[in-house]
Amino acid sequence: MNEQIAIHQTAWGQLEEVELPNLHSDHATRFFMEFFPFRKGERVAEPGCGSGVLSIAAAMAGAAEVTGIDISSEAIELARRNAKINHQEQIRFLEGSLLEPVAGPLDLVVALLPHKPAPRPFDARYYGGDDGTDLLLAVIEQAGQKLVPGGRLGLYVNSIANPQRVLQEFSRQFAVRLLGEKKRYFTREEFDDLTPGMFTHLENQRRKGAAEFAQDEQGLYFSARLYEGTCL
Numbered sequence: 103m104n105e106q107i108a109i110h111q112t113a114w115g116q117l118e119e120v121e122l123p124n125l126h127s128d129h130a131t132r133f134f135m136e137f138f139p140f141r142k143g144e145r146v147a148e149p150g151c152g153s154g155v156l157s158i159a160a161a162m163a164g165a166a167e168v169t170g171i172d173i174s175s176e177a178i179e180l181a182r183r184n185a186k187i188n189h190q191e192q193i194r195f196l197e198g199s200l201l202e203p204v205a206g207p208l209d210l211v212v213a214l215l216p217h218k219p220a221p222r223p224f225d226a227r228y229y230g231g232d233d234g235t236d237l238l239l240a241v242i243e244q245a246g247q248k249l250v251p252g253g254r255l256g257l258y259v260n261s262i263a264n265p266q267r268v269l270q271e272f273s274r275q276f277a278v279r280l281l282g283e284k285k286r287y288f289t290r291e292e293f294d295d296l297t298p299g300m301f302t303h304l305e306n307q308r309r310k311g312a313a314e315f316a317q318d319e320q321g322l323y324f325s326a327r328l329y330e331g332t333c334l
């Protein structure tokens with residue numbers, strides 16, 4: 103099988119990840135681990151857990167319980183393997199959509215979900231609807247129902263996914279603060295390779311005020327932002 107082991111140095115120790123060619127964490131996951139203040143003793147859920155890295159990080163940071171959820175059975179199988187090699191077999195990994203399989207109450211939801219805007223559905227690991235917000239808005243709503251008052255939602259949002267709309271919905275039920283922000287450079291070809299016409303779609307979204315990206319001497323970039331919302 104074509105797999106590799108990635109080693110992540112985290113604030114809670116070394117985290118190992120078996121990576122499959124189309125199933126692995128990336129720069130966004132590392133950004134999340136670098137900036138998010140996990141706390142001990144929390145009941146945590148991660149919708150869209152993929153290979154399980156953020157769920158494992160939460161467990162290593164001392165969570166009381168962790169549940170990772172993904173719509174992909176392949177992701178769930180890999181997340182369980184990764185939990186095992188990191189000696190975190192107490193984590194539950196469940197196949198399902200967003201927070202639906204979790205009863206709650208929860209203290210923390212961490213979400214790095216697909217949210218690329220595109221003119222049509224494509225890869226479920228990336229597609230987030232016409233303006234990119236389908237899953238982001240749904241998880242904000244579900245987290246608001248399952249978190250205890252004072253519970254937190256850690257949400258990773260790229261500025262191409264209608265950031266004003268996301269912040270407006272997020273701020274309805276949560277006190278929101280920005281934990282970290284960085285430029286993410288991209289090319290037109292990178293997006294058009296994901297699905298044809300994606301870059302033109304993004305330009306149209308920007309014209310409507312539903313996407314933010316710009317260009318500097320290094321090229322086109324959008325902003326990758328990590329937010330912490332505290333449930334009101």
Ligand SMILES: C[S@@+](CC[C@H](N)C(=O)[O-])C[C@H]1O[C@@H](n2cnc3c(N)ncnc32)[C@H](O)[C@@H]1O
Pocket residue numbers: 126127128130131149150151152153154155156171172173174177198199200213214215216226227228237
């Ligand atoms: C961009 S990947 C991120 C994975 C992981 N959070 C990480 O940081 O590596 C998004 C994941 O969300 C999953 N996903 C897509 N739609 C979903 C849904 N409705 N409910 C749960 N997971 C979903 C995909 O299968 C994929 O594993």
